[in-house]
Amino acid sequence: MDVETLQKRLADFARERDWEQFHSPKNLSMALAAEAGELMEVFQWLTEAQSAELAPGEKGWELARDEIADLQIFLLRLADRLGVDLEAAVEAKIARNAERYPVEQVRGDATKCSHRD
Amino acid sequence: MDVETLQKRLADFARERDWEQFHSPKNLSMALAAEAGELMEVFQWLTEAQSAELAPGEKGWELARDEIADLQIFLLRLADRLGVDLEAAVEAKIARNAERYPVEQVRGDATKCSHRD
Amino acid sequence: MDVETLQKRLADFARERDWEQFHSPKNLSMALAAEAGELMEVFQWLTEAQSAELAPGEKGWELARDEIADLQIFLLRLADRLGVDLEAAVEAKIARNAERYPVEQVRGDATKCSHRD
Amino acid sequence: MDVETLQKRLADFARERDWEQFHSPKNLSMALAAEAGELMEVFQWLTEAQSAELAPGEKGWELARDEIADLQIFLLRLADRLGVDLEAAVEAKIARNAERYPVEQVRGDATKCSHRD
Numbered sequence: 001m002d003v004e005t006l007q008k009r010l011a012d013f014a015r016e017r018d019w020e021q022f023h024s025p026k027n028l029s030m031a032l033a034a035e036a037g038e039l040m041e042v043f044q045w046l047t048e049a050q051s052a053e054l055a056p057g058e059k060g061w062e063l064a065r066d067e068i069a070d071l072q073i074f075l076l077r078l079a080d081r082l083g084v085d086l087e088a089a090v091e092a093k094i095a096r097n098a099e100r101y102p103v104e105q106v107r108g109d110a111t112k113c114s115h116r117d
Numbered sequence: 118m119d120v121e122t123l124q125k126r127l128a129d130f131a132r133e134r135d136w137e138q139f140h141s142p143k144n145l146s147m148a149l150a151a152e153a154g155e156l157m158e159v160f161q162w163l164t165e166a167q168s169a170e171l172a173p174g175e176k177g178w179e180l181a182r183d184e185i186a187d188l189q190i191f192l193l194r195l196a197d198r199l200g201v202d203l204e205a206a207v208e209a210k211i212a213r214n215a216e217r218y219p220v221e222q223v224r225g226d227a228t229k230c231s232h233r234d
Numbered sequence: 235m236d237v238e239t240l241q242k243r244l245a246d247f248a249r250e251r252d253w254e255q256f257h258s259p260k261n262l263s264m265a266l267a268a269e270a271g272e273l274m275e276v277f278q279w280l281t282e283a284q285s286a287e288l289a290p291g292e293k294g295w296e297l298a299r300d301e302i303a304d305l306q307i308f309l310l311r312l313a314d315r316l317g318v319d320l321e322a323a324v325e326a327k328i329a330r331n332a333e334r335y336p337v338e339q340v341r342g343d344a345t346k347c348s349h350r351d
Numbered sequence: 352m353d354v355e356t357l358q359k360r361l362a363d364f365a366r367e368r369d370w371e372q373f374h375s376p377k378n379l380s381m382a383l384a385a386e387a388g389e390l391m392e393v394f395q396w397l398t399e400a401q402s403a404e405l406a407p408g409e410k411g412w413e414l415a416r417d418e419i420a421d422l423q424i425f426l427l428r429l430a431d432r433l434g435v436d437l438e439a440a441v442e443a444k445i446a447r448n449a450e451r452y453p454v455e456q457v458r459g460d461a462t463k464c465s466h467r468d
Binding site for chain 3: 376423429
């Protein structure tokens, strides 16, 4: 995924529609959370096992794919607006997670599996 | 961003810790929404203008960068678990948005700026 | 629960601290979603069965109780700011749900159980 | 608002439809976050000032009222399922907030206005 090129295309898309005024980091964070809420609606009444069995062509899978795309788009926009290097941020977080969650200490422990600070 | 390589690294990270059992699509959608909630906490009492002025080195910016990384990581995991081709999904959504929101019809109209179906 | 008295107390609490400026409906909706995200963090790596077994005194239960209180507080504030009669809104929604989801048509059907429009 | 009576009515409503199986605390927390996401969609592209000007009869206000009702309904359900006394939890949190945020120390300070731990 060519992050910079995508960000430029999304910025152009917004600029052409005069939507940049709406794309403050605050508003983009709301949009991300709202999209994440829509994504959850696909799964909220399914069991975990049912959620894992969704397959291409099924309505739930197609909806999830759509919401995943929306989340990626807003994430690219937000990173762009804040000047966050998305790839470097991911690498930094993976490195930190490796340090914080040593294999031997957290194996199979759900409470440690948050991937975050 | 090399999506496939990152997804493989994240899958290995989870497998080594026996965390795959927790990474059902249902649970990953919850993690995404929870991370989006944490991201919003950075911005919720800021004005839109203040949110746009955050800069590297400031605590809010660093927190936002961290949450953006978490969102990207969980998004990569979820796409992987569901077998969604992240890049293709983004391209499909951008194409649809271009069709749904013609420049002349939506210019400057916030209600049209949802980037989604 | 005396909704009006609670709303007055919460409004006084905010006014005394000069926090009313932050309590726009937009910001309160962000706070609600962020609190809901924190609530989910209690449950996100638990199975549904584990989530149902949480009991008073356990850390997860106490955290959930705290987040439920926060959600109720922000919901009271938002209803107050928008001039929404909380009780009447709930009654209207229950009546609509009864109409939309007749027992015979939706029994045991998860996809119908969204309690919403 | 008669919390206990409402909770009993909502429990009956779920039981009659055989929906109790879906109402684990985990799932109800997802539903709350998803509803909060829908609520935010009403406000996400509005300015704070615009969000404060919504009035009965306007589409945004009616949507917000609906989502507020859904949030209240799911909050009542979740408190019921977890055995949380909603009113006592709110009183405990208000007392704690009064202690944590003394008027003189936090006046006008947005960063302190989170109403939570």
